[in-house]
Amino acid sequence: MLQVLLDIWNWLPELIQILLKIVVIVVPIMLSVAYLTLAERKVIGYIQVRIGPNRVGPRGLLQPIADGLKLALKEIIIPTNANRFLFVIAPLLVLAPALAAWAVIPFDEGMVLADIDAGLLYILAMTSLGVYGVIIAGWASNSKYAFLGALRSSAQVVSYEIAMGFALVVVLMAAGSLNLQEIVLSQQGSVIHWFMWPLFPMFVVYFISGVAETNRAPFDVAEGESEIVAGFHVEYAGMAFALFFLAEYANMILIAALTAIMFMGGWLSPFEGVPVLDGLTSWVPGIFWLLAKMGVFLFLFLWFRATFPRYRYDQIMRLGWKVFIPVTIVWIVVTGFMVLGEVGPWFDRT
């Protein structure tokens, strides 16, 4: 049976094979996005001593389906004097880079759609493209609130991208490669070998910049419900709004995956190198560990939202420019010395 399936797979043209692989990656992402929204409402509900959605389906498990159906059936209203083409294309421009970045994410050893050498650069380029959709949405809506949201968002994303880029440069120095698989493999050994220990400040800076980059609370001035209604997507309804929503959550999952890959050993087991536990858990596939690590970061996203009040605009700019960028520059030098001095157990490999 397995042999027959393998034969059919090899018989398919390469283009079809790639398309099937893309489907296999994108469909679970979309499902996790749907259930992440439910998880968010449940988690924040419990943090605020509420129950959260529990009406649709058993324990509210069908809530995302109901939400999706509602959004799909809603009318898309295009505002007067809005730029029609840009208004419609903006949500796609937000979603497409968020999904395209998944092409280079390794889920396990060899389990990657495109194993390219410049993977880290590609990720950085793709995540920097998402801001176009936001800006275009804000401009094309022909609305003051949307425009203000777009301006805030672009200023914020451009600022935090610099700190994010520097954090990635430090990872590149530590791993000696831009290929995400090799970055994970260079963290092999044990939990101590993960890059989160020698690069701890970068780990924190990267994750917080990731939260800012996805416009999530407490960095959600681009939406700022209490000041500018809903920011850049105030004029959007129905599926067009749903695409913004999907993109935001897909980006959250992406940032969680990247943080896990670059600082917490990706698919490597946390019990690696531990005498008994390693043998007991060796049957667990690597993708399980990656998903578990991603889950931790996704929970942090939700926890942040329930805990912190929104940053003021000047505080955001101060944190990005005056705190994160100096910290990253200092840590580039520190890491340079650590690599030069072959500080173990991270940099003493030949």
Add this chain to the structure above:
Amino acid sequence: MAIEPVIFYFFAVVLVATSVAVITVPNSVHAVLFLVLAFFTSAGLWLLLEAEFLAITLVLVYVGAVMVLFLFVVMMLDINFEPTREGFIKNLPIGIIVALIMVVEIILVVWPNFGLENYAAPAQQIAGYSNTKELGLVLYTVYLYAFELAAAILLLAIVAAIMLTLRRRPNSKYQDISEQVLAKKKDRLRIVKMESSPKAAPTSVQESEGGVEQ
């Protein structure tokens, strides 16, 4: 059929079309967006040449950062498009002359070496070849001084731009962030202990509410 020529002609056509659109569309925001698309397609062309580092850097730096700021500025300018069209006919002869001179110059430079037969096809790189690493090795060894000089000039430009636009206003009020961060709970919050419910049974709802407010 080889797929590369198809991709090349697709990108090339889009690149030429968007470049023309950049200078012809009336709306400046549209022009910037066409320029973004032009950058993106040229990155695609570089990718076909196996220059993946340059291609991705073009997207990262120009599309992801420079053009975002450009769009940011252009969007904030409230341009009235009518006056920009005035004088088009009047200035047309000068424009045509300048364009012709440019075309002649380009032909003079390019023509002697034009044609595929003048250039050897680039060798296919081996599988483990890393464009990024090779570029880094050359930049930081052979061209180190030029590289550092370029970096210093860019830094100078940043500092100069900030100095030119920085206006010190004597009356502006700043927040002292360190003072804000150092603020403790006891500086701002005063906790007043009070009875949760009045000892005496309230005679009416209004009275009991008044009691709480005191």
